[in-house]
Every structure is written in C-alpha cells, then in structure tokens.
Amino acid sequence: xxxxxxxxxxxxxxxxxxxxxxxxxxxxxxxxxxxxxxxxxxxxxxxxxxxxxxxxxxxxxxxxxxxxxxxxxxxxxxxxxxxxxxxxxxxxxxxxxxxxxxxxxxxxxxxxxxxxxxxxxxxxxxxxxxxxxxxxxxxxxxxxxxxxxxxxxxxxxxxxxxxxxxxxxxxxxxxxxxxx
Numbered sequence: 001x002x003x004x005x006x007x008x009x010x011x012x013x014x015x016x017x018x019x020x021x022x023x024x025x026x027x028x029x030x031x032x033x034x035x036x037x038x039x040x041x042x043x044x045x046x047x048x049x050x051x052x053x054x055x056x057x058x059x060x061x062x063x064x065x066x067x068x069x070x071x072x073x074x075x076x077x078x079x080x081x082x083x084x085x086x087x088x089x090x091x092x093x094x095x096x097x098x099x100x101x102x103x104x105x106x107x108x109x110x111x112x113x114x115x116x117x118x119x120x121x122x123x124x125x126x127x128x129x130x131x132x133x134x135x136x137x138x139x140x141x142x143x144x145x146x147x148x149x150x151x152x153x154x155x156x157x158x159x160x161x162x163x164x165x166x167x168x169x170x171x172x173x174x175x176x177x178x179x180x
Contacts, residue, residue: 005035023052023056030043030046077100141161155178159175
C-alpha cells in the first residue's frame with residue numbers, strides 16, 4: 001500500500017518459500033503482480049490462496065477480476081459461479097456480476113446484417129446501468145433491441161435492469177429471449 005513493491009515482493013516471497021500454501025501471502029503476491037501489469041503471473045497465486053482458504057471473499061474477487069482483465073470472461077464466469085456455489089457472498093460480488101454482464105462485447109450476437117450495437121452505444125448503456133440509472137438504461141436498451149433484435153447482450157442488460165427495478169417477470173422474459 002505504501003508503494004514499496006520490491007520490498008513487499010521480497011517479504012511475500014520469503015513467506016511463500018517457508019510456507020508455499022500461505023493464503024494471504026499468495027493472494028498478496030497476486031495483487032502485486034496485477035499491480036505491475038503481470039496479470040497472467042498473478043493467477044497461480046490467486047488459485048493457491050483460494051485452494052487453501054475458499055471462504056475469503058477478496059480472494060475470489062481478485063481472481064475473477066484478473067481473469068476479466070485478461071479477457072477470459074468464460075473462465076471468470078465459471079469461477080464466479082463456483083464462488084456462488086460455495087456460498088461466498090458480499091457487495092463485491094454484485095460489482096463483479098455486473099462487470100461480467102457488461103464486459104466487452106463478448107455476449108453480443110450480431111443481427112442478420114452482421115451488425116450489432118456499436119462499442120459507443122454499449123458503453124453509453126453500460127454507464128447508465130453501472131450508475132444505477134436503471135430506467136434510462138432500460139429505455140436505451142429497449143430502443144437498441146428494436147435495431148438489434150438478436151443481441152444477447154441487450155437482452156441480458158434488459159433482464160438485469162428489470163431485475164434491479166423489481167420487474168421480475170419482465171426480467172425472466174428478457175433472459176429467456178437471451179437464451180433463445
């Protein structure tokens with residue numbers, strides 16, 4: 001936290017050398033690796049921390065976030081689902097769930113013309129959702145779905161937005177459309 005990355009690396013390395021499965025040291029080595037842009041190198045540290053202590057929310061969040069940074073969305077979703085199955089809960093999981101939902105264009109299905117919402121349109125929509133402006137997000141997504149009726153991403157955001165607004169039947173309908 002004080003910015004002494006090399007010193008922290010030295011201490012965590014010494015701890016891991018003495019106790020290779022130390023969960024906190026492994027997690028923090030992963031955090032250091034991500035901090036210096038070595039996200040791929042962080043994954044084994046996060047994985048070890050989780051294997052030893054799967055009850056720590058932050059271990060899951062760090063691992064999932066690293067996978068998202070590497071654009072390994074499918075892997076991140078698998079790990080997220082595993083955390084849910086383990087009963088790990090917390091506010092951070094809501095944010096990660098949203099990140100997975102809104103991540104890049106991975107869920108966008110192109111319409112028959114090979115066109116989908118532009119990156120700018122998706123970012124605009126994502127900003128409304130992320131900022132809790134659910135009515136506006138729903139309005140924008142509903143307009144876009146008319147233009148891109150096969151976009152899984154848009155149906156997912158409509159489902160999530162309706163869920164946030166308490167419109168559970170509409171949410172279910174949107175998710176069904178996404179699956180179809």
